[in-house]
Amino acid sequence: MISEKLNLNKEDVKMCRQLGWRSLPLSAAIEMEKFQALGYVRAMIPVINRYYQTEEERIEGYKRHWEFFNTTPTVAGFITGLSAAMEKQASEDTTMDRTSINAVKASLMGxxxxxxxxxxWGSWRVISTGIGLSFAMQGNVLGPILFLILYNVPACIVRYYGPFIGFGLGSKFLNQISNSGLMQMLTKFATIIGLMTVGAMSSSMVSLKLTYVFNSNGVETSVQSLIDSIMPSALPLALVFICFYFLKKNVKPITIIVFIILFGIVGRFIGIV
Structure with a gap:
């Protein structure tokens, strides 16, 4: 049991469970000034109420977490657990600088x-989508089911156990992970896997073929066959790069999708795709 390995008592386990459940809807009430702050305050209510007995201290605790916060919701549970460990320390040590609690939050969320x-988002969701699509494209109902299971099960496990690990490790985690270089290694590894997956999906799942045929001295030649003789799958690759270019220019994905749909309809109507 993770609670035994981290030396957590029953009250600690109960509090971490509450943090886990309350961190699930972290992005449900985003507002443009402080983003996920409201969800973070709600998650921290059981912690503040446990460690502070007076109304003044609790109000101060609520206000302390009513600050700008924005991170990937999947990993937010770890930060709430770490904040809980620091709130516990602050309640026991009146000389502790409580502004350090928000300082640690701010340094971790990025x-x-x-x-x-x-x-x-960049790797596992793409991999899960690719696996699900490979079934869905064959008309298999397992496609969307596999996607939901493959993505959500690991994500929910991380969300649930994040507060346990954050609270159990305490504030020493920040120094440990920074000094060991683990954070940089994980980010680089995940980026490589994500790029490999996107490349494989572009080759196997993006389809664009020209149907136009021209006549030269009585011989019909397909434009698509000419392109394939030079570089197979060149058109799907070009389509991927064009979409990526517009994404880099901050064009909304829905706009790109609509454009591709219109291009397909018009191209089919005039007989080029």
Whole structure:
């Protein structure tokens, strides 16, 4: 049991469970000034109420976490657990600088968002989508089911156990992971895996073929066959690069999708695709 390995008592386990469940809807009430702050305050209510007895201390605790916060929701549980460990320390040591609690939050949300985005959004979601699509394209109902299971099971496990690990390790984790270089290694590894997956999906799942045929001295020649003789799958690759270019120019994905649909309809109507 993880609680035994981290030396957590029953009250600690109960609190970490509450943190895990309350961190699930972290992004449900995003507002443009402080982003996930409201969800973070809600997650920390059981912690503040446990370690502070007076109304003034609790109000101060709520206000302390009503600050800008934004990270990948999947890894946010770890930060709430770490904040809980620091709140416990602050309640026991009146000389502790309580502004350090928000300082640690601010220093963690960026690096952990990088790891969370790379692993879950940039890599694992793409891999899960690829596996699900390979079934769905064959008309197999397992496609969407596999996607939901493959992505959500690991994500929910990380969300649930994050507070346990954060609270158990305490504030020493920040120094350990920075000094060991683990954070940089994980980010680089996840980026490589994500790029490999996107490359494989571009080759196997993106399809673009020209149907136009021209006549030269009575011989019909397909434009697509000419392109394939020079570089197979050149058109799907070009389409991927064009979409990537517009994404880099901050064009919304839905706009690109609509454009591709219109291109397909018009191209089919005039007989080129």
């Amino acid at each position: 690096p952990l968002a990088g790891i969370g985005d790379s692993i879950f």
